[in-house]
Amino acid sequence: MTKSTNAHYYAPGHSGCPGCGPSNCMIQVTDAIGKDAIIVNATGCIEINSSLYPNSAWRLPYIHVLFENTASVAAGVSAALKAKGNNHTKVVVTAGDGATYDIGFGAVSGMFERNDDVLYICYDNELYANTGVQRSGATPYGAATTTSFVGKEVRGKQTQKKPIVEIAAMHRIPYAASASIAYPQDLKMKIEKALKHEGAKFITVNSPCCLGAGFDGSISIKVARLAVQSRLWFLFEYENDEFKLNFNPEQKLPVKEYLSLQKRFAHLNEKEIALIQKQADLNYGRIKKLCGIK
Amino acid sequence: MIKTIEGSRAIAEQAVYCEPEVVACYPITPSTHIAEELAKYYANGAIKKFIAVEAEFSAISALIGASAAGARTFSTTSGQGLLLMHEPLLAASGMRLPIVMVVANRAVSSPLNIWNDEQDTITQRDAGWIQLYAKNNQEAVDLVPIAFKVAEQAMLPAMVCLDGFILTHAVEQIDIIGKEDVKKFLPEFNPEIKLDPENPVSLGVYAGPAHYQDFRKDLEEGMQEAKKIISKEGENFGELFGKHYNLILAHKCEDAERIIVGIGSLVDNAIEVANELREKGEKVGVFHVRTFRPFPREEIRKELEGKIVGVIERDISLGASPPIYSEVSEAMQGTQTIISSFVGGLGGKTITRPIIRNAFEKLKQKNPVREWIS
Numbered sequence: 001m002t003k004s005t006n007a008h009y010y011a012p013g014h015s016g017c018p019g020c021g022p023s024n025c026m027i028q029v030t031d032a033i034g035k036d037a038i039i040v041n042a043t044g045c046i047e048i049n050s051s052l053y054p055n056s057a058w059r060l061p062y063i064h065v066l067f068e069n070t071a072s073v074a075a076g077v078s079a080a081l082k083a084k085g086n087n088h089t090k091v092v093v094t095a096g097d098g099a100t101y102d103i104g105f106g107a108v109s110g111m112f113e114r115n116d117d118v119l120y121i122c123y124d125n126e127l128y129a130n131t132g133v134q135r136s137g138a139t140p141y142g143a144a145t146t147t148s149f150v151g152k153e154v155r156g157k158q159t160q161k162k163p164i165v166e167i168a169a170m171h172r173i174p175y176a177a178s179a180s181i182a183y184p185q186d187l188k189m190k191i192e193k194a195l196k197h198e199g200a201k202f203i204t205v206n207s208p209c210c211l212g213a214g215f216d217g218s219i220s221i222k223v224a225r226l227a228v229q230s231r232l233w234f235l236f237e238y239e240n241d242e243f244k245l246n247f248n249p250e251q252k253l254p255v256k257e258y259l260s261l262q263k264r265f266a267h268l269n270e271k272e273i274a275l276i277q278k279q280a281d282l283n284y285g286r287i288k289k290l291c292g293i294k
Numbered sequence: 295m296i297k298t299i300e301g302s303r304a305i306a307e308q309a310v311y312c313e314p315e316v317v318a319c320y321p322i323t324p325s326t327h328i329a330e331e332l333a334k335y336y337a338n339g340a341i342k343k344f345i346a347v348e349a350e351f352s353a354i355s356a357l358i359g360a361s362a363a364g365a366r367t368f369s370t371t372s373g374q375g376l377l378l379m380h381e382p383l384l385a386a387s388g389m390r391l392p393i394v395m396v397v398a399n400r401a402v403s404s405p406l407n408i409w410n411d412e413q414d415t416i417t418q419r420d421a422g423w424i425q426l427y428a429k430n431n432q433e434a435v436d437l438v439p440i441a442f443k444v445a446e447q448a449m450l451p452a453m454v455c456l457d458g459f460i461l462t463h464a465v466e467q468i469d470i471i472g473k474e475d476v477k478k479f480l481p482e483f484n485p486e487i488k489l490d491p492e493n494p495v496s497l498g499v500y501a502g503p504a505h506y507q508d509f510r511k512d513l514e515e516g517m518q519e520a521k522k523i524i525s526k527e528g529e530n531f532g533e534l535f536g537k538h539y540n541l542i543l544a545h546k547c548e549d550a551e552r553i554i555v556g557i558g559s560l561v562d563n564a565i566e567v568a569n570e571l572r573e574k575g576e577k578v579g580v581f582h583v584r585t586f587r588p589f590p591r592e593e594i595r596k597e598l599e600g601k602i603v604g605v606i607e608r609d610i611s612l613g614a615s616p617p618i619y620s621e622v623s624e625a626m627q628g629t630q631t632i633i634s635s636f637v638g639g640l641g642g643k644t645i646t647r648p649i650i651r652n653a654f655e656k657l658k659q660k661n662p663v664r665e666w667i668s
């Protein structure tokens with residue numbers, strides 16, 4: 001484990017659920033980044049939990065503007081710092097998967113293409129938590145949300161997650177990676193690596209939402225770890241035009257173990273679970289190929 | 295220095311002399327020449343940062359970030375581009391960020407139309423931005439440094455609006471104030487609160503029912519306060535450069551019986567018509583609502599009380615009274631002023647001098663009318 005300090009830059013007192021994955025992500029991310037940074041946050045659970053006037057959980061300079069424009073706001077902050085001759089302060093986006101995969105996607109792509117000097121962190125809880133658990137482009141196949149309902153005809157989300165890291169990497173930005181709150185050393189290493197590059201950097205961090213996914217907040221880290229071990233989330237990175245797998249889930253852990261912990265998958269029958277297992281194995285094959293593993 | 299130059303290029307040049315540190319633009323007719331010219335200045339090192347964004351939504355969003363980080367910021371857009379900015383426009387004013395933007399007025403879709411009217415900026419009248427309307431290119435150019443100075447004192451964003459094509463694409467003699475002279479008028483931008491790791495603050499926070507309204511009330515008070523700042527800085531500008539500006543322009547209104555009220559380039563045409571009619575002994579005047587936000591209610595009341603007034607506007611509020619007419623009418627409440635409404639010139643139709651002459655003629659009837667013209 002990385003050493004925790006008493007004075008986190010994401011301070012206690014925010015109103016996240018006990019065991020909130022995204023809040024844990026904010027602590028890990030900001031502690032790894034340090035003092036000389038500016039946070040640009042999208043509308044979402046973190047923003048609502050951390051900035052209720054007159055309080056703030058942020059010990060770093062912080063700006064929230066809207067749901068879908070963090071990438072552009074950050075581009076502007078970065079440009080202003082450069083215009084003023086400040087080449088040291090880091091500009092860091094923290095945005096949910098809804099803000100990143102969906103509504104802010106165009107702005108994110110624009111930021112990548114321009115290679116703005118910004119570290120973009122997506123805390124991916126695989127749903128819109130803030131508005132009461134709706135599906136996003138990051139919601140996995142089969143998951144029940146309030147807009148991917150389990151009914152007689154349609155049973156949960158019928159499509160897969162966007163491969164956001166590959167999409168980011170294909171913009172040829174200097175660094176893109178996928179991480180998890182259950183692997184703090186890996187996350188820290190990725191943040192440090194990313195920050196060595198000038199230009200656009202992207203890290204998506206699997207950060208389970210206990211409330212939205214339906215499990216007890218005491219097992220958030222376990223859920224996150226199982227996602228990686230069962231090949232439903234991969235720890236990999238893209239740098240210097242190459243992909244690298246940071247953790248190889250060679251030992252196959254059945255997806256069932258991960259799925260069975262969460263209410264959002266409670267409706268799944270054996271056939272559906274088998275399909276998810278197949279998707280996981282296919283994705284593993286795809287990622288291995290991408291990362292040049294035989 | 296006086297130059298024979300296209301309106302757009304003069305505006306870009308004057309903006310550059312105001313030394314914005316971050317510029318972000320996206321092309322849209324008829325503001326494109328301004329954006330292109332700024333990109334050229336950037337390529338030649340006259341602007342520190344030019345962000346060639348992927349959409350207007352990102353242009354204004356980037357400037358929100360840059361302004362919050364303490365930079366002087368500038369952009370330009372038109373019509374659909376301004377409409378795409380709607381959500382961040384309100385965020386910018388709510389956060390009290392003095393971004394300056396030149397809007398080359400254009401009609402709104404649908405149907406698609408690239409030509410001029412003022413529907414685009416009028417639809418954004420409640421966004422919390424100062425809105426200044428130029429009646430000619432010289433005024434548009436002068437209003438750029440004035441807008442920066444006012445915005446940065448009032449801590450409010452400001453739009454300088456000018457008619458697309460009619461002004462942006464007109465080549466004429468324009469006096470541009472040089473960089474060194476601009477410095478005498480416009481000090482460096484140094485906001486008290488900004489994003490700074492040495493002094494971390496949280497901006498754009500979430501406010502509940504206990505506090506939210508106070509922020510909005512504060513914003514409204516800031517807008518009201520901006521009237522004084524506009525008057526003062528218009529005067530300061532006049533003292534330095536010999537070109538005087540006020541919230542409004544009342545042309546021969548004092549002894550006038552009939553007055554045409556308008557915004558934008560039709561005002562210059564109306565002034566020409568009024569001057570002709572004056573020569574024939576008719577007591578007519580023209581009133582330019584140069585500042586539409588904050589709305590110069592008191593000035594309007596003072597100049598228009600007891601007159602016969604016709605508001606000509608090139609915008610509509612669908613299903614309601616025309617916006618400028620309805621606001622002028624509200625300002626004149628409780629007075630004997632007779633107010634008529636003329637709407638026209640949409641999507642590039644011109645408000646010609648004969649049309650204006652006709653409107654002055656209509657006012658002789660003394661009964662208020664509501665008409666489409668042109």
Ligand SMILES: Cc1ncc(C[n+]2csc(CCOP(=O)(O)OP(=O)(O)O)c2C)c(N)n1
Pocket residue numbers: 022042043044045046067068095096097098099100125127128129130131136
């Ligand atoms: C333009 C716009 N549409 C919708 C919303 C409502 N809204 C606020 S946050 C949110 C979902 C956020 O989801 P995500 O980005 O995944 O973050 P999370 O809440 O999970 O932390 C939505 C739909 C909004 N604020 N703005």
Ligand code: SF4
Pocket residue numbers: 015016017019020021022023045046049125129130208209210211212
């Ligand atoms: S709803 Fe989910 S994301 Fe929001 S605070 Fe709770 S656990 Fe965190």
